[in-house]
Amino acid sequence: MHGSDPFTMTRRNVLLTGSTLAATGVVPAYAEDPVGSGTPVEPLPEAASSQVRLRVNGREVRLMLDNRTTLLDALREHLHLTGTKKGCDHGQCGACTAIVDGRRINACLTLAVMHDGADVTTIEGLGTPRNMHQMQRAFVRHDGYQCGYCTPGQICSAVAVLDEIGKGIPSHASADLNARPLLSAEELRERMSGNICRCGAYSNIIDAMLEVAGRRA
Amino acid sequence: MKAFTYERPAKPADAAAAVARRPAAKFIAGGTNLLDLMKLQIEQPTHLVDVNGLGLDRIEPTSAGGLRVGALVRNTELAADPRVRRDYAVLSRALLAGASGQLRNKATTAGNLLQRTRCAYFYDPNQPCNKRDPGSGCGALRGLSRQHAIVGASSACIATHPSDMAVAMRVLDAQVDTVKGDGRQRTIPIVELHRVPGDTPHLETVLEPGELITSVTLPPPPGGRHVYRKVRDRSSYAFALVSVAAIVQPDGTGRVALGGVAPKPWRSDAGDTALPDGPGAVTSRLLAGGATTRDNAFKVTLVERTIAAALADAKG
Numbered sequence: 248m249h250g251s252d253p254f255t256m257t258r259r260n261v262l263l264t265g266s267t268l269a270a271t272g273v274v275p276a277y278a279e280d281p282v283g284s285g286t287p288v289e290p291l292p293e294a295a296s297s298q299v300r301l302r303v304n305g306r307e308v309r310l311m312l313d314n315r316t317t318l319l320d321a322l323r324e325h326l327h328l329t330g331t332k333k334g335c336d337h338g339q340c341g342a343c344t345a346i347v348d349g350r351r352i353n354a355c356l357t358l359a360v361m362h363d364g365a366d367v368t369t370i371e372g373l374g375t376p377r378n379m380h381q382m383q384r385a386f387v388r389h390d391g392y393q394c395g396y397c398t399p400g401q402i403c404s405a406v407a408v409l410d411e412i413g414k415g416i417p418s419h420a421s422a423d424l425n426a427r428p429l430l431s432a433e434e435l436r437e438r439m440s441g442n443i444c445r446c447g448a449y450s451n452i453i454d455a456m457l458e459v460a461g462r463r464a
Numbered sequence: 465m466k467a468f469t470y471e472r473p474a475k476p477a478d479a480a481a482a483v484a485r486r487p488a489a490k491f492i493a494g495g496t497n498l499l500d501l502m503k504l505q506i507e508q509p510t511h512l513v514d515v516n517g518l519g520l521d522r523i524e525p526t527s528a529g530g531l532r533v534g535a536l537v538r539n540t541e542l543a544a545d546p547r548v549r550r551d552y553a554v555l556s557r558a559l560l561a562g563a564s565g566q567l568r569n570k571a572t573t574a575g576n577l578l579q580r581t582r583c584a585y586f587y588d589p590n591q592p593c594n595k596r597d598p599g600s601g602c603g604a605l606r607g608l609s610r611q612h613a614i615v616g617a618s619s620a621c622i623a624t625h626p627s628d629m630a631v632a633m634r635v636l637d638a639q640v641d642t643v644k645g646d647g648r649q650r651t652i653p654i655v656e657l658h659r660v661p662g663d664t665p666h667l668e669t670v671l672e673p674g675e676l677i678t679s680v681t682l683p684p685p686p687g688g689r690h691v692y693r694k695v696r697d698r699s700s701y702a703f704a705l706v707s708v709a710a711i712v713q714p715d716g717t718g719r720v721a722l723g724g725v726a727p728k729p730w731r732s733d734a735g736d737t738a739l740p741d742g743p744g745a746v747t748s749r750l751l752a753g754g755a756t757t758r759d760n761a762f763k764v765t766l767v768e769r770t771i772a773a774a775l776a777d778a779k780g
Contacts, residue, residue: 295467314470314512317499337500338567350540350569356496357570360470361514408565416544419560419700424549440700441564 297360303328304372312359319343319354322369330370330399334443341442344400344407345369351407353441370399373406381462382406385455393446401442405456408438412460430460465502472514476678477647482513484645484674491515491676493536494570496563497579504587506596520678523547529684532641535574535677539563539629542573551685554709557692558632558723564701574677577630577640577657578669581623581727582703583612594620595665605757611705614763615754616726621665622757625658625728626703632692634729635709635721639681645674651681658728665727688713689778694723695770706766712778716740720771722750725763743771 296313303326310325319336322328322345331354334342338356345354346368374380382402385391392398412428420437421428428434435456436449444452473479483489490509492498493516501507520534523545531547542548543559563571585591585603592601604612604622612622633654640652657669671677688711696702704724712718718739721731735750747768756764 294469297470314468315465336503338496341564341566344566351566352570353496353566356499356567358470358492358495358499358512361472361492361495361516404566411540411565414544416540417549417556417560418565419557421560424553424556425546437700438565441566 302366316359318359321359342400344403385458389451389455391452391455397444404442466508469511472517480645480674480676493572493575531682533680537573539568539571554690555632558628561694562628582626583623598666609757610759614756616660618661621661631709631723631729641679691774691777693774706770708770708774710774
């Protein structure tokens, strides 16, 4: 069963195991019927909710959401994909970084309703405990985290950063705007500045990224 | 966040009309500033008009030899466009000096121009703020004002405009193209887009209710050396204390605009004219008529030194 395999236990499974919710026995990765799960606390004005279709980690989902629902809350509270974290909820910390239509964004600063039809990749879609993305493996190898709260955002951002460099997108650290950007520590530090790590794992995160970049090159 | 209704029209004129007919409606593009403010209930729209479906996301050459940048072009796209990197490097540099990679992937050209100040007193509903709550006073004037304006401000408001991109647009003499709720179009020189606060700091631009920015047009490439120099409290992902956008020609003439020091991108003919006379002359012309607080008086020296650094970069 899902929760009995220690290798598939997520932090959330562990927490739930000790709660009454564990009585359900299974914590599915997705809600079985997410439509209509956004029960409002107070009555909404007419048409203040919308139907939203998303493709999340390769799976099509349909949600009926209060228009106020951020993409982050849609992922966490409605699809129960709790890998994407809520830190500041104001676009300052990067814990909510997800990859939407191929670009990393702050999922907290955008509305789910604005992404009808979008393709979303979260940390759960990059890799699994049994089959980790090479960036996840590199973070483990280089100790690129301590408490782990910012880590899903760091890893989504790191994957997107290497993609951006590959596409030739310049940064503030690029000496020559018209040359191919370098895969240097200075470039990676600048490009990762939207992801805050209060434990201070920055240097190990850069080491992990350099290893993956070197492997690709 | 207050509840709101939502629509996503397909035509710019329809979007403008949709906002014009409802006093509490707002456009939403990237949303990176508006949603931040809605969560704090500083902005409380009852209806959002999503402009992401309007097809305003292209960068096209103009017949005059410049570039027309669609209002919805993301900051990342604009900074990375090969024509912008080659011919308008000051704009690429300014964009890349702002925000984070995630925010630049979302934030749009028009939204960047229209973003609100990051003044901490504007952001804190427990503080007086003439911009957020006209007539309530200015918390910053007697508060912590290290980040605040040293020129162009008033006794009602000393907030700065936070954009880097807008400072480059100002030094490039960009023009802002709009459509109004009745379908009429107009073009506004960037110098006229933002107001200075005077007694009405809540009125930040000359745009009418429902008037939608459709594109920003760059004139033909100005040539010269392009520099954007930004000084901030950390080396990345922070707003400017002072920034300098400069375009310097081989004969030493050119243009210079400042960010982080005024309620709008700050440039003057006198400042440009003084460029061959050096940073001290440019600073005194640009900051003429300004006023500092105890906290932000350091910015005067910082402006002069940042201009000096920018001019050195332009020679290098």
